Structures are given as structure tokens and as C-alpha cells.
Amino acid sequence: MEVVPAALARLIHDFERLPGIGKKTATRLALHILRRPEAEAQGMASDLAELHAAIRLCDTCFAFSESNPCLICSDSGRDGQVICVVEGPGDLMAIEKTGVFRGVYHILHGVLSPMDGIGPAEIKVDALLARVKKGGVREVLLATSSTVPGEATAAYLVECLKTLVTVSRLACGIPLGMDIKYADEHTLARSIEARMIRK
């Protein structure tokens, strides 16, 4: 017999569809919401209902934004001559949190993955080339992940862009605070090959 009330089962199913959330966690979250005041559930419901309508992609950098151009593209304090290329919106947020980057962004919304049928046409590569060709760009910083598809995407973009503009890539090496003996061998090898001369 099904002892979970249908209205609760529907919400559990909604949570289960989210990445990294299994049946047990979904049940725990739904029961938590049921035990909390109804106003909280109603608040989250309206936030969900309004999400897609409120947010669009910036026509220039393809960041999620409520305005177009987005706040970064329209900020005269940012250096529009330096474009940081990232895979997704979460990467942009992570870089902004460092406070170190003062240029603008270009969100690819994916990485090249020929096995999954994702080529340059499936991600925002053409738009990036068009931005660079339009001129006024001094440097493109490739900030895709240091995973196999991330590196492949960066390598592809280097080929496309190197004749047009200065292309840079995030440094790869030992994370800050890491004990050398616990670093994985590939990272350690890379940090030796890319060693920096101190004067």
C-alpha cells in the first residue's frame, strides 16, 4: 500500500529529479518543508514560478541576468578589453567571488564533447569569435575546467583565436595550502613543467 500522500510524493519526485539528490534526501527535504510554516513553501513556490520569466541571457556575454546587457557588460568600471571565457554561469560566480578579475566574461554554456555530439556550433563559440573580430579586445583568458573536455575546449579556442588576440589560460598547479606528498601525480607533474623562475 502507498502510505506516502500523493501531494507529498509529487514534491519528493520533484526533488529527486535534481542532480545529486536521491530518494532518501528528497523525502527528508519534502518532509522538512511540510513541517515548516506554509508561508515558506509558498515563498519558494513563487520564487520557482517566477525564475524563468525574470532571467534571460545577456546578448553579449550570455550570462544569466535580469537586464540586457547584464550588470557586468554594462559596468563602465570593468575592462571590456579582457574577456574571460567560462563553461557555465557557476564558473562566473566562482571567479567573481575572488574579486581579482576586472574584465568581462563570455559564457560558453557547455564544453566541446564530440562523443556527446557537442561541437563548436552547440556552444557559444561563434559569438565569441564575432566579439573578438569586432575589435577592441586585448586578451582572452580561457577559464574552462582542467578536465579532459575543458582542456580540449581551451585547445580548440587557442587555435581559433591565437592569430587574432593574446590568449591566456588559468595557471594549473598545486592548490594553495596543499601538502606536496598528497598532491596527485598529474597535478604535481604539471606544476613542475610549469614551474616559475623566482628572481
Place this chain on the structure above:
Amino acid sequence: MEVVPAALARLIHDFERLPGIGKKTATRLALHILRRPEAEAQGMASDLAELHAAIRLCDTCFAFSESNPCLICSDSGRDGQVICVVEGPGDLMAIEKTGVFRGVYHILHGVLSPMDGIGPAEIKVDALLARVKKGGVREVLLATSSTVPGEATAAYLVECLKTLVTVSRLACGIPLGMDIKYADEHTLARSIEARMIRK
């Protein structure tokens, strides 16, 4: 500068309020929803909005239910003479999944915790005593957790109920499939004290 659009930030905050979900997971979940079709967000929104109105507590056992009495209390195939006492609705779901228990339930909606000001009046103890005193109950199975507050609640209920009805408690011991040498010492000690004679 705040680079997260306000509508997205609101949903991230909603997720952050759920138990066990931090800022990073909340951001990942909200971005996932934003990238999926709007219909999914709208579906989850209406499920959330309807949740509290659809579900009430069964007047008999205090389970979450869309009907009153709930499906279990109103099922003539269940043995109404055996009441299983649990802390919360999630425990009921876990026991139902075993398919072994054919009696009915009583949900306490909490455990005794004097330090937090939770005494018998704050959980559904009086209603349980009233159910038992009304007669027709053969056994009360105490299925509170084997944590300190769960055991204390069970001990309190034993005192209240033992003169009225047969009171039982879930067996405590080595989990199935567990290697003895990895069992914690308290569980192992309990399993020795509560050893069962095989004939």
C-alpha cells in the same frame, strides 16, 4: 558587485534554508532548474504551493495524510490491536517499506528532550495513552530511534504503558551484513547482552 540576478539569488536562498544544503549545493540546484525547461520549475512550484493544503494529520495516528482517518487507520486489513510508536513520518515510511509490520501507527512528532523544553505535553503522548486506555489494543511496539532521546522516550512510554498493555521495543544489535570487527563497541556490547538462545 552582486553578479547573481535577484530572482536566482532568491531561489538559492530558499534551497539554502533546507537541512543539509549549503551555499554551493543551493547554487548548483538553482542553476540546474534555470537550465531545465520552465515547465519543470512551474510543476515544482505548484507542488510546493499545494502541499500544505493537501495534507493534514490523521486524527487517530497523526500521520501525514490526504484523508482522515488515514489510509492505514481506515484499512480493515491492518491489525488495529498492535500500535507501532515512531518519532516522525519518515520513520513510518521506513517501516512500511519493510512490509513486515501489519499493525497501525502512532506518530509522536518528536522525542522527549527536557534540555530543549520538550516534555510529554509537546509530543503526542497523551493521545497515545488515550488510544490505549480506550481498549482494544494488544501490544504497543516502541520504534523510536536508538539514540539517547529516542531511548529516553521509549523508557518513559514503558513506564506509562506497562500496566495497561504489552509493550515491546525494536531489537538492537549488529546490523545484517556487518563485519563484527567494524561494529562499534556499544552496539556489540548490546548484542552480547541481548544474545538470543538458538535451540
